[in-house]
Structures are given as structure tokens and as C-alpha cells.
Amino acid sequence: MKRKPVLITLGITLIVVGAVWVYQFTQKNEVTTWDLISNDAVLVVELPEFNSIHIKIEELPVLKTVLSSSELLDGIFNSKFFQGNKVFISIQPTARDNFGFLVYTELNSSDWKNDIKRIGLPFSDSSLRKRVYNGIEINEQVGKEPQFSFAIIENILVMSESSFLLEGVLRLHSTGNNNLFRDKNISLFKLPTLKSDDGNIYINVSNLSDFMALFLQPNSIKATNENLHLNGGALADIKVSNKDVLLNGFLISSEVGLLHLFEKQEPQPIDVDGLISNKVATATHFGISNPAQWFDDQAELIKVNKATSTDSLIQEMLRLSVSVESLRKAVGNQFVNCYLGKGSDVVNILKLSEDASRISVFDELSSKLAEQKRDSLYTENYAGYQIRLIDYKNFLSQLFYPLAPPSEQTFFVQIGQFLILSESVELIKGFIDDVDTEDTWGKSVEWSKFLSSSLQESNINIFFDGKLTSVFLQDKLNSKWRTLFNKSNFLNIDKGAFQLSRLETNYYLNTSFQFSPSLPTQGNLERITYGFGSNIVTPPKIVRNHISKEIELVIQDSLSNIYLLSKDIKTLWKQSIDDQVIDGVKQIDFFANGKLQLFFTTVNAIHIIDRLGRYVEGYPKKLDLSNKVEFSQVVDYDRSKRYRYLVTEEKGNLILTDKVGNQLEGWNPRKLNGKMLSAAKHYRVLGKDYFLATTQTGSVNLMNRRGEMMKGFPMDLTMRPSGEVSITIGNSLSSSYFTAVSKDGLKVQFGVDGQIRKKEVLLKKAASSEFSLVKSTTEETYVFLRVDPGKVGILDTDGNTLIEVENPGSTKWKLIYIENRLKERFYCLYDEQQNFSYYFDFSGQLLLPQPLESTQLPTLFFNEKQKSLSIYNVDHSNLSLVSIKR
Structure with a gap:
């Protein structure tokens, strides 16, 4: 009797277990899209409501441009099917x-054959080739590259322009499914997402x-692998508007790496924007609370990471008896890498801690390194700041590894509570200039x-600045992608930000891209003309209004009248000076109060006029000369506005005066015996001042501030230079040199030691x-002008042809060119013999349909x-x- 209940219970249990087994056996595991996405994916975009994102993409032309680069994506986003x-x-x-791209979407497979005709993608039944791979049919487009292919896995349609990627999904x-994106980044799928956004993006940070x-x-x-130690994954919501794209979400780090350094740090405010130059392409900023x-x-x-390279700095500081602890305590809460232009130009910004001493440990290290190497301590005063040098290799890369x-x-200068540091003293000076002129992100x-x-x-x-970053990447990209990035309006990204903020056990992610409207490569032309009654005898000189910061122009007519004109060439004032201006007009701040004056010379006098056309007291000042003035230059050794005026006589003698026009010892005059090729120039190289004067016969004179000839000079170039002499300032005297070229094309480079570097x-x-x-007009770069009987060419510094045009038969050509902040060049070729000027952009395209009639070398200005x-x-x-809108 007692067995009956047991048997009944056992029977019921067997029936239930059997039913469950039968149910599971007969049920198919439903395949989802995430079951088909490999961990090889770098990122996955999920678009839950395709209608809404499609409308927004129509409002943002830049995204349409990106999509059109892939025929697959372009077809999908323009197809009503999806x-x-x-x-x-x-x-x-x-x-x-x-x-490549893989596109996934769910569909009703029974309707697929009916929908294939109206899907809007570039294929039809007749153009498809069918084959079976791993038991699933692949459909491939025939006779077209890239080759579109698709497959249906249960109810998931998978499409790609790469058969290789599609086969990977089938494998x-x-x-x-042992290498799924979902399984390797499981923590991402536990994070919340917004239902009201335009989609989600999943990022495989490890890839x-x-x-x-x-x-x-x-x-x-x-370099990327050494510095980008990121691991884990990220998930962000996507928001698209008519001018930007925003991504907000979280990043989860799975291993020790770069992010490990910030796991115990609180988010920090960003207040260095007032020091970041507008020339910066990309800035990486790190906030350190502790x-x-x-x-x-x-x-x-x-x-x-077994990074043994960082040991030497600590050992060197111990050897010098410089406190490592003091150095680390001087570090404040912010460190920034600022990347400029092409190449490896980097400026670093470090905020000092509040308890960093006035005579900082950086100064102490600088002094003791100089003592150890038995070198003189490098200090250079510039614009009221003192620049110093830590003569130690990889100082910052070891300190902030x-x-x-x-x-x-590492050169460095202190501005307030910040240090500006760089391998190049010239880059530091550029930053100081931009801070002083308020040409920074903060302004x-x-x-x-x-x-x-x-x-x-x-x-x-x-x-990052999208356009400048395109320039910055040029020498870092491989040949396949360089052409795409070579367009300065790549994706029309104006500005972008990628931010990670520590939040409990992970990082809050904020990414934004701001886009600028597409600009035509050549726009409308506008032209206005004013007559001045008498011939204009000088090229227009651009100066700056110190009040409005707008440009103005200075010209002189044949009656010796000087005009100050507005940027739209309206006369502001006219002043008669009874003589002809020689070698153009320069601008100075004579009273060091931010108000600018005009400096120029005539045959035997120095003139300084304020912006209202009035002479500064004591001017014009006559010079005691034996010959007429041929060239003049303003010298400001350390940008302290304690000016010197350098005058070159017709027969080659040099005169140097102080700020009020008194001739200085050693320069009254400095006799060089020979007509000069161009104006004598002052250069500062690594804190040392040099005066360069080159005769037309090829004798090079390099002098110090006292007018004494430097060792190795005068030197004979054994050729007659043609045009100007350019200087390239490196990070050392040995890497700094001058370049000249002869009329018959012999290019010569020589150093400040008087030695020929290269021919x-x-x-x-x-x-x-x-x-x-x-x-160039800023003298930062140079090119070569080549004139042939049938062609006129512009060559780069290596002699490669940049632009070549037909020569109408002239032998007298001049060239002027300017560069904008993207390093795009605009050239004017001036036919001095036939009085025509021709204008070209950086790609060699004519900017004007017809040349201009010109009797002076034209002046160019680019409004950023x-x-x-x-x-x-x-x-x-x-x-x-003539204004050309681009």
C-alpha cells in the first residue's frame, strides 16, 4: 500500500522532466544579432529607430558624406526598406x-524575395551569384567592386562589402559563438541606456x-602602442543634431593600464585654456587630484610594463642631490600635451602645486645639470619672462610616464602658476607671443x-581642432589614408572632445564632435578700386590697428604723401614727408604701452609716426651717413621693446642705433665693403644674438651684438646668392643653419660656425x-622660384615642383606667398616686365580667371x-x- 504514493510521485516527476526535455529539444534557440557579432569588432552602432536617425542625418551633411563613402551604408540609409x-x-x-562594415537587421525571411527588388541597394536577382558556406547560402554581387554580399542566418540579414567579413560571421x-563581442564585454550590457536617444555605440576599447x-x-x-594603454569596453548613447554629434556613457577598464593611474583620482577642473595657443591641433589634458x-x-x-627607461631620471637626481620628492610635490593638478602643426612639435603645460617654492626644484635641477656638464647656465629673457633649460634627455617622458x-x-618658462615646457625654445616663444596677444583658446x-x-x-x-589635426596627421598616416586626410576639411569636423571622468568603479565618457558647414573650394569675387591721383610708388604694407585689432594699410604716392588706409582701402589720414620711403614700413610699440607706431627710413633719416599721422617727439632723426640708406630693420633682442634700428647703406656699411636713434659703438658704421644682397638681419638662436649680412658676391658676414665677426666668418659661399637667405632654427646650434641658392641652382646650407652643411x-x-x-611673408618658410624660357615654377625646399605655369616670355618675375593657419599657401607671381600678376592656391589652381594689371608687387592677406x-x-x-571668399 505504501508503494503506491511513491510510484505516483516518481511517475509525475518523470512526466514533468520528460516534458521539459521534449520541449527544449523541440524548441530552437532564437538567434539574435549579438550572437553574430565577433569580438574582433572595434565598435558596434545600434540604431533602434532607423526613421529618426535617417531624418537627422539628412540635416547633417557631413554624416551624409561619410555614408556615401560606402555604397552599402549609403544604400541602407537611403532605402525605405530599413x-x-x-x-x-x-x-x-x-x-x-x-x-569594413557589417550590417545586421532582423527580417521576415519569407518576404525577403519580394523585398529584394525594392530594397534600393545596388543589386537585383539577376546580378547575384549564390554559393554555400558552412551550410548557409551567400549571395554575392557579380562583376562589381567593392563586391556586395549578404546572407540570412535564421531571421537575421547580414550584409557587407567584404566577403571575408561575411564568412567570418558564418564561421x-x-x-x-565562442568569440562574441557580447561575452567579452559582458559588463557593458549591464549598463543603462536611454530610450529617447538616437542610438547606442559599443566600443571595444582593447582593440x-x-x-x-x-x-x-x-x-x-x-609610439601609439607605447602610450595608449587602454583596455576594456565602452557604451555611449548617441545624440545627433544639425551641427554636432554627442556620445555620453561609460567606459569600463578591465586591466592595469593608463586608466589605472586615474582610478584613485578625482575629476579636476580645466583652467589652462588661456595658455593653449590657437595654433594647437590637439591637446591631451590630464587631471590629477592626488x-x-x-x-x-x-x-x-x-x-x-617593465619600463626600465624611467629609472635613470631618479638616479640622476639622486646623484645631483636634487630631491625627487620635492620634484613630485611641485606637480599640481593638471598636465597637458599640446601638439602643433606637422612633425613632432609638442609643448607641455604643467600646473604647479600651491606649495611649489618660488625658486622651484625645476630651476635647481637646471642649474645642477649645467654645473655637472660644465656648461654655462642657459637663461634667456623673452618678453619679460625667463626661459631656462633642463639639459636632460626624456625628462618629461620619464617624470610623467x-x-x-x-x-x-626641455626648455621651460613659468607663467603664473604654470610651467610651459618644450624641446624647442622657439615653440615656447611662440606660446608666449600668443598668450601676450591673446591668441589662445581661452580668448x-x-x-x-x-x-x-x-x-x-x-x-x-x-x-582637437579638426582642420589643424588633419595637418598634424599628415606625416603620421600611411600612404593609403594620407590622401583622404590631406583635405583640410576632412569630415568638416571643426572641434572635438573625448573626455573620461572617474566615477565610482568606472569612467563617465563624454565625446562631442562639432561640425562646420561645407565650404566651396572657390567662392565669390568682390572688387573695389580707389584712385589717388598720383602714382602709388610702394607696395601696400599691412599694419595692425592696436585698438580694433583690424588690419590697415600704408602706401606712398609719387608726391611723397603717406596714406593710412582702412582694410577696405578708405583713407584714414594723409601725411607729406618730403621724401621717399625706403625698404617699407615696420610697426613698433615705441612707448611700450600697447599703442603702435609706424617706423620707416628715407635716404638719410629715421621716421616714427603714430597712428594719427603725428611724429613722435624727436623724429624724424637725421643719420650721419656717408651713403644713402638702402635697407632698414627693427631689432628687438628679447621682445622687451628696447628697440635697435639696423640700417644698411648702399655700399654695404651697417649702422645700428639705439631706440632714440643714437649710433652704437662698433656700428658707427660697421664697414663690410660690398653691396648687400638684401637687408642685414638680426636672429636669435638659443639665446645668442647674430647679425647676418650677405654681399651680392657671396661673402657672408655673421656678427655678434657688438659688431664683432663670429669665428669662421666672413665666409665665401663661392657663388652669388639669388633672392634671400633663410634661417632654420633647430633645438641646438649644430642643427641650426642658413640656406641660400645661386642663380644657376646651387643650393648651399651653412651653420653659425661658418661650416658648409650641404650643397x-x-x-x-x-x-x-x-x-x-x-x-613667406612671415619668413617662417621658403620656396625656390625657377624661371625658364617656357615655364615659371615654384619649388619646395627639396627642389620638388609645387606649381608650374606657362611663361609668356618675361625674364623678370617676383613671387610673394602667404600661409594660413592650416599651412595652406596662396601664391602671387608678379610679371614685373609686363606688369601682370597671377594668383594660385596651394594646389596650383588659378584663383582669378584673368591676371591683374599691376605696377607694384601686390600684397596678400588671409582672414582666418x-x-x-x-x-x-x-x-x-x-x-x-580683390576679395576671394573660400
Whole structure:
């Protein structure tokens, strides 16, 4: 009797277990999109409501441009078939230097054959080739590159322009899904997402460095791998508007790496924008709330990475009896790398701690290193600041491993509570100039507005100027991608930010991209002309209004009247000086009060006039000369506004006066015996002052401030220079040199030690080809002008042809060119023999349909805000302004 209940219970249990087994056996595991996305993906975009994102993309032309680069994506976003579907897009590498897209969406497979005709993608049934791979049919487009292919896995449609990627999905599905993005980044799928956004983006942070390697040259890949120690994953909501794209979410780090250094740091405010020059392409900013803890965590990271290169700095400081602890205590809460232009130009900004002493440990280290090497202590006064040198290799890269790049040496200057540091003293001077002239992010309305919309407190920040960054990347990209980035309006990204802020156990992620409208490569032309009655005898000279900061112009007519004109060539005042201006007008701040005056010379006098046309007291000042003035220059040794005036006589003698016009000892005159090629110039190289004067016969004179000839000079170039002489200032005297070229194309480079560095012959197009060296209006770069009987060419510093045009038969040509902040050049070729001027952009395209009639060398100005080029052209007594909107 007792067995009956037991048997009944056992029977019921068997029935239930059997039913469950039968149910599970007969049920299919439903495949989801995430079951088909490999961990090889760098990022995955999830678009839950395709209709909404499609509308917003229509409002943001830049995204339409990106999508049109892929026929697959362009077809999907323009197809009504997908507009009611949830769509996933994953990005994966396909080769060493390329990547591809996989697109996933759910569908009703029974309707697929009916929908294929109206999907809007570039194929039809008749153009498809079918094959089976791992038991699933692949459909491939026939006879077209890139080859579109798709497959249906249960109810998931997977599409790609790469059969390799599609086959990878099928292999993943057939092998049990053991390398899924979802499984490797499981923590991301526990994070909340917004339902009201435009989509979500999942980032495989661990794959980022490999993905970046697709675009870079090998040496840049190495630098990226050494410095980008990021691991884990990120999830962010996507918000798209008509001018920007915002990503907000979280990043979770899975291993010890760069982010480990900030796990115990609080987000910090960003207040260095007033020191970041507008020339900066990209700034990486690090916020450190507890430097002592940061250095402890750095020591742990150094052990993990086996970075033995950081040991030498500590050992050197101990040897010099400089306190390592004091150095670390001087570190404040912010460190910034500022990347400029092309190459490896970097300026660093360090905020000092509040208890950093006035005579800082940086000064102490600088002094003791100089003593150890038995060198004189490098100090240079510039614009009221003192620049010093830490003569130690990789100082910052060891101190802030792995945040700072390597360097041969470190110059530094203190501005308030900040240190500005760089391998190049010239870059530091440039930053000082930009701070003094308020040409910084903090004084830029556009940058201030952008920064105010970003996180105000954070730990890791990357801010970038999209156009300048395209320039910065040029020498770092491989050949496949350089052409795309070569366009300065790449993606029309104006500004961008990537920010990570420590939040409990992970990082809050904020990314924003602000886009600028597409600009035509050539826009409308505007022209205005004014007549002045008498012939204009000088090229228009651009000066700056110290009140409005706008440009103005100075010209002189044949009656010796000087005019100050507004930027739209309206007369502000006219002043008769009873003589002709020689070698143009310069601008000075005579009273060192921010108010600017005009400096110029006539045949035997120095003139200084204020912006209202009135002479400064004591001027004009006659010079005691034996010959007429041929050239004049203003010298400001350390930008202290204690001016010197350098005058070159017609027969080559040099006169140097003080600020009030008194001739200085050793320069009254400095006799050089020979007519000069161009104006004698002052240069400062690593804190030392040099005066360079080159005769037309090729004798080079290099003198110090007292007029004494430097060792190795005068030197004979054994050729007659043509055009100007250019200087390249390196990070040492040995890497600094001058460049000249002869008429027949012999290029010579020589150092400040009087030694020839290099000689080479530029390529001629004809036996009678003539060359000259021409510097930009800012004298920062130079090119070569080559005149042949049939062609006129502009060559780069290596002699490669940049632009070549037909020569209408003239032998007298002049060249002027300017560069904008993107290093784009605008050239004017002036036919002095036939009085015509021709204008070209950086790609060699004509800017004007017809040449201008010109009787003086025209003047060029590029307005960065309006993106317009202004040409000021003289034709006898008329002055014209031609504006080209770009």
C-alpha cells in the first residue's frame, strides 16, 4: 500500500522532466544579432529607430558624406526598406591598412524575395551569384567592386562589402559563438541606456590601438602602442543634431593600464585654456587630484610594463642631490600635451602645486645639470619672462610616464602658476607671443563656447581642432589614408572632445564632435578700386590697428604723401614727408604701452609716426651717413621693446642705433665693403644674438651684438646668392643653419660656425633656368622660384615642383606667398616686365580667371575668421581690393 504514493510521485516527476526535455529539444534557440557579432569588432552602432536617425542625418551633411563613402551604408540609409527596422553596424579590420562594415537587421525571411527588388541597394536577382558556406547560402554581387554580399542566418540579414567579413560571421555562428563581442564585454550590457536617444555605440576599447594602426605609419604605430594603454569596453548613447554629434556613457577598464593611474583620482577642473595657443591641433589634458597617489600607481604600472627607461631620471637626481620628492610635490593638478602643426612639435603645460617654492626644484635641477656638464647656465629673457633649460634627455617622458612624449632636452618658462615646457625654445616663444596677444583658446569665442559645453571637471581629456589635426596627421598616416586626410576639411569636423571622468568603479565618457558647414573650394569675387591721383610708388604694407585689432594699410604716392588706409582701402589720414620711403614700413610699440607706431627710413633719416599721422617727439632723426640708406630693420633682442634700428647703406656699411636713434659703438658704421644682397638681419638662436649680412658676391658676414665677426666668418659661399637667405632654427646650434641658392641652382646650407652643411644642385628645365630663394611673408618658410624660357615654377625646399605655369616670355618675375593657419599657401607671381600678376592656391589652381594689371608687387592677406583671401593690387594711381571668399 505504501508503494503506491511513491510510484505516483516518481511517475509525475518523470512526466514533468520528460516534458521539459521534449520541449527544449523541440524548441530552437532564437538567434539574435549579438550572437553574430565577433569580438574582433572595434565598435558596434545600434540604431533602434532607423526613421529618426535617417531624418537627422539628412540635416547633417557631413554624416551624409561619410555614408556615401560606402555604397552599402549609403544604400541602407537611403532605402525605405530599413526605416522601420532596428539596424546594427559593426566595424572590423579587413587588412593591415583597411576596415569594413557589417550590417545586421532582423527580417521576415519569407518576404525577403519580394523585398529584394525594392530594397534600393545596388543589386537585383539577376546580378547575384549564390554559393554555400558552412551550410548557409551567400549571395554575392557579380562583376562589381567593392563586391556586395549578404546572407540570412535564421531571421537575421547580414550584409557587407567584404566577403571575408561575411564568412567570418558564418564561421562564428557554426563554431558555437565562442568569440562574441557580447561575452567579452559582458559588463557593458549591464549598463543603462536611454530610450529617447538616437542610438547606442559599443566600443571595444582593447582593440582601439590595433584599429588606429590601420591608418598609421610603422613608427607612429610603435609610439601609439607605447602610450595608449587602454583596455576594456565602452557604451555611449548617441545624440545627433544639425551641427554636432554627442556620445555620453561609460567606459569600463578591465586591466592595469593608463586608466589605472586615474582610478584613485578625482575629476579636476580645466583652467589652462588661456595658455593653449590657437595654433594647437590637439591637446591631451590630464587631471590629477592626488599627485602622491598618482606617482605610487605609476610605479606599479612601470613594473607591469617593465619600463626600465624611467629609472635613470631618479638616479640622476639622486646623484645631483636634487630631491625627487620635492620634484613630485611641485606637480599640481593638471598636465597637458599640446601638439602643433606637422612633425613632432609638442609643448607641455604643467600646473604647479600651491606649495611649489618660488625658486622651484625645476630651476635647481637646471642649474645642477649645467654645473655637472660644465656648461654655462642657459637663461634667456623673452618678453619679460625667463626661459631656462633642463639639459636632460626624456625628462618629461620619464617624470610623467606614460603621458609625455620623448624629448632631447626641455626648455621651460613659468607663467603664473604654470610651467610651459618644450624641446624647442622657439615653440615656447611662440606660446608666449600668443598668450601676450591673446591668441589662445581661452580668448577665442568659438573655443570658449565649445569648452563650456564639455565636462568642466574630468581626468582624461583630448580636445582637437579638426582642420589643424588633419595637418598634424599628415606625416603620421600611411600612404593609403594620407590622401583622404590631406583635405583640410576632412569630415568638416571643426572641434572635438573625448573626455573620461572617474566615477565610482568606472569612467563617465563624454565625446562631442562639432561640425562646420561645407565650404566651396572657390567662392565669390568682390572688387573695389580707389584712385589717388598720383602714382602709388610702394607696395601696400599691412599694419595692425592696436585698438580694433583690424588690419590697415600704408602706401606712398609719387608726391611723397603717406596714406593710412582702412582694410577696405578708405583713407584714414594723409601725411607729406618730403621724401621717399625706403625698404617699407615696420610697426613698433615705441612707448611700450600697447599703442603702435609706424617706423620707416628715407635716404638719410629715421621716421616714427603714430597712428594719427603725428611724429613722435624727436623724429624724424637725421643719420650721419656717408651713403644713402638702402635697407632698414627693427631689432628687438628679447621682445622687451628696447628697440635697435639696423640700417644698411648702399655700399654695404651697417649702422645700428639705439631706440632714440643714437649710433652704437662698433656700428658707427660697421664697414663690410660690398653691396648687400638684401637687408642685414638680426636672429636669435638659443639665446645668442647674430647679425647676418650677405654681399651680392657671396661673402657672408655673421656678427655678434657688438659688431664683432663670429669665428669662421666672413665666409665665401663661392657663388652669388639669388633672392634671400633663410634661417632654420633647430633645438641646438649644430642643427641650426642658413640656406641660400645661386642663380644657376646651387643650393648651399651653412651653420653659425661658418661650416658648409650641404650643397646640392636643383633640377633645371633648361640651360638658362634661373633660381631665387623666396621667403613667406612671415619668413617662417621658403620656396625656390625657377624661371625658364617656357615655364615659371615654384619649388619646395627639396627642389620638388609645387606649381608650374606657362611663361609668356618675361625674364623678370617676383613671387610673394602667404600661409594660413592650416599651412595652406596662396601664391602671387608678379610679371614685373609686363606688369601682370597671377594668383594660385596651394594646389596650383588659378584663383582669378584673368591676371591683374599691376605696377607694384601686390600684397596678400588671409582672414582666418571669414576664410577669405584679400589681394591689394596697385595699378599706377589706383589701388584695388580683390576679395576671394573660400
